[in-house]
Amino acid sequence: MIVGQRGWQHRAAIVLFLGPSLVPLLLFTVGPMVASVGLSLLNWNLLRPPEFVGLANYERLVGDANFREAVIHTVGYVAGYLPLVVVGGMLIALALNQRLRGLALFRTAYFLPVVTSWVVVALMWRWLLDPGAGVVNYALGLIGIDGPGWYTDPAWAMPSVIIASAWKDLGFVMVILLAGLQAIPEEYYQAASVDGAARWARFRHITLPLLTPSLFFVLVISLINNLQVFDQVWVMTKGGPAGETSVVVEQIVTNAFSYGQMGYAAAMSWVFFVVLLGITLVQFRLQRRWVTYD
Amino acid sequence: MTELTGTITALTAGIRLRGGRRLYRAVLYTLLGAGAAAMIFPFLWMLSTSFQSDGALLVPPPRLIPSPIETGNYAKIAEAFPLWRFLLNSVVVAVVSTVLQVATSAMAAYAFARLRFRGRDALFLLYIATLMIPLQVTIMPLFVEMRYLGFIDSYPGLVLPSIASAFGTFLLRQAFLGLPRELEEAAFMDGAGHVTVFRRIVLPLAMPALATFAIFAFMASWNSFLWPLIIVNSPDLMTLPVGLSNLQGRYATSWNLLMAGSTVAVLPILIVYAVGQKYVIRGVTLTGLKG
Numbered sequence: 096m097i098v099g100q101r102g103w104q105h106r107a108a109i110v111l112f113l114g115p116s117l118v119p120l121l122l123f124t125v126g127p128m129v130a131s132v133g134l135s136l137l138n139w140n141l142l143r144p145p146e147f148v149g150l151a152n153y154e155r156l157v158g159d160a161n162f163r164e165a166v167i168h169t170v171g172y173v174a175g176y177l178p179l180v181v182v183g184g185m186l187i188a189l190a191l192n193q194r195l196r197g198l199a200l201f202r203t204a205y206f207l208p209v210v211t212s213w214v215v216v217a218l219m220w221r222w223l224l225d226p227g228a229g230v231v232n233y234a235l236g237l238i239g240i241d242g243p244g245w246y247t248d249p250a251w252a253m254p255s256v257i258i259a260s261a262w263k264d265l266g267f268v269m270v271i272l273l274a275g276l277q278a279i280p281e282e283y284y285q286a287a288s289v290d291g292a293a294r295w296a297r298f299r300h301i302t303l304p305l306l307t308p309s310l311f312f313v314l315v316i317s318l319i320n321n322l323q324v325f326d327q328v329w330v331m332t333k334g335g336p337a338g339e340t341s342v343v344v345e346q347i348v349t350n351a352f353s354y355g356q357m358g359y360a361a362a363m364s365w366v367f368f369v370v371l372l373g374i375t376l377v378q379f380r381l382q383r384r385w386v387t388y389d
Numbered sequence: 390m391t392e393l394t395g396t397i398t399a400l401t402a403g404i405r406l407r408g409g410r411r412l413y414r415a416v417l418y419t420l421l422g423a424g425a426a427a428m429i430f431p432f433l434w435m436l437s438t439s440f441q442s443d444g445a446l447l448v449p450p451p452r453l454i455p456s457p458i459e460t461g462n463y464a465k466i467a468e469a470f471p472l473w474r475f476l477l478n479s480v481v482v483a484v485v486s487t488v489l490q491v492a493t494s495a496m497a498a499y500a501f502a503r504l505r506f507r508g509r510d511a512l513f514l515l516y517i518a519t520l521m522i523p524l525q526v527t528i529m530p531l532f533v534e535m536r537y538l539g540f541i542d543s544y545p546g547l548v549l550p551s552i553a554s555a556f557g558t559f560l561l562r563q564a565f566l567g568l569p570r571e572l573e574e575a576a577f578m579d580g581a582g583h584v585t586v587f588r589r590i591v592l593p594l595a596m597p598a599l600a601t602f603a604i605f606a607f608m609a610s611w612n613s614f615l616w617p618l619i620i621v622n623s624p625d626l627m628t629l630p631v632g633l634s635n636l637q638g639r640y641a642t643s644w645n646l647l648m649a650g651s652t653v654a655v656l657p658i659l660i661v662y663a664v665g666q667k668y669v670i671r672g673v674t675l676t677g678l679k680g
Contacts, residue, residue, distance in 0.1 A: 123553075219432075
């Protein structure tokens with residue numbers, strides 16, 4: 096037993112060290128989490144006294160066409176975004192994982208958008224993709240393509256959000272995969288080059304299997320983060336045009352703070368949270384099928 | 390004869406190989422360079438647009454070097470909107486919440502790594518579990534709570550929800566567990582208490598981990614949008630991201646003004662990134678957390 100680990104001094108130390116973190120965490124995270132279950136059973140607009148409605152909010156959710164649309168858009172967003180960042184990030188990581196001059200410089204450039212706030216990125220891309228005076232449509236015009244209306248066009252609004260999002264997150268995926276690549280022991284490749292394995296064979300049989308833990312990590316994190324897509328949508332399109340970029344978190348925020356339907360929004364957020372948990376769990380179960388650990 | 394052809398074949402193969410290698414490298418650098426340019430160009434375009442005059446902005450062709458160079462956009466936007474106030478608010482909120490998060494997380498991490506008490510592991514599991522909770526589940530009750538406390542539209546309302554961090558506690562606990570214990574044990578023998586050991590021995594040894602977490606906490610706070618958007622209404626309390634998104638509502642097409650505002654918003658974080666890049670990259674690879 097180490098000196099100083101017993102008696103009232105020990106108890107005082109526990110309270111002193113743990114309290115400043117535990118109290119806020121209980122008050123501002125755990126407490127609200129528990130409270131939101133209760134909130135989801137209420138009809139409450141913050142102005143009149145709350146009214147208990149049981150599971151009515153959840154029943155209403157089933158028939159809510161806006162919510163269903165938002166779910167479809169969110170899935171569509173992820174389906175467009177995920178392949179772009181994973182394949183793109185992988186290609187950049189593979190390219191950077193060679194003895195290159197200026198590696199640090201390239202890495203800095205690719206990582207720049209990751210540290211930039213979403214609001215700035217969204218504004219930047221609104222300007223780049225401006226249908227009239229934007230530089231993207233100007234450049235397309237130079238090669239004879241009549242650029243679309245991007246975020247002002249219902250058909251192109253979600254692709255615009257996806258492009259901006261992928262641009263911002265490529266560097267994030269790249270850095271994680273690059274770290275994974277650099278962790279692969281050199282001996283594997285040396286053994287393979289003795290065998291005369293071609294570049295593609297080396298990638299297919301050494302790099303890819305040994306990279307699967309990093310890929311798994313990227314997939315889990317990206318899926319959780321991007322199913323919760325909000326900031327970029329809010330700034331680029333506010334869910335429009337014609338509700339074409341309305342997404343789940345945007346629906347939760349709008350219902351809670353624009354329509355004053357606190358209980359209904361809480362029910363939405365709980366259903367969504369359970370789905371997120373479920374997806375993550377399924378990913379961990381499927382992991383055994385394709386992820387290789389040494 | 391066969392020997393000769395053999396040599397020739399070997400030679401040409403070598404040349405071809407070296408040539409192929411050079412070509413491969415050239416292609417590689419070109420592609421990587423194009424990609425890097427695509428990453429940097431929007432930032433340059435933002436900066437350039439912030440110096441464009443109203444007239445030149447909408448007249449094609451778009452120019453990277455503005456002519457004439459209009460330096461008045463920054464003053465104009467600062468006049469119409471409390472841009473410097475947004476900046477100040479962002480700095481205050483980010484610094485206060487970073488300092489508090491690092492302090493509370495380090496202390497809790499010390500408790501989890503070094504103190505023995507009943508229920509410690511269960512409590513730590515609770516910390517880990519809170520990492521799974523997305524903001525949009527807690528945001529409605531949190532708003533109601535802040536209303537009862539009278540903190541809507543106030544600095545405490547902005548900062549309070551981010552003064553403790555389960556993630557930071559987790560990260561720092563890992564770091565503390567990796568520290569050698571000999572020094573601490575010697576200090577205890579000399580009669581030092583936990584506070585002294587924590588301040589004099591553990592914290593100095595864990596500096597890299599503290600720096601990594603501090604930079605992350607700062608970037609997360611600087612870039613956070615949803616909570617400040619909801620809790621604050623008056624322009625005097627808005628942080629840069631919220632202020633900027635409001636600006637956009639008013640100056641929807643004055644891109645030179647909006648880009649001036651964006652430049653002001655992005656510069657501080659780029660400086661932090663430039664200074665602490667090592668920690669940022671390490672933090673990402675360790676944790677998968679984003680700024």
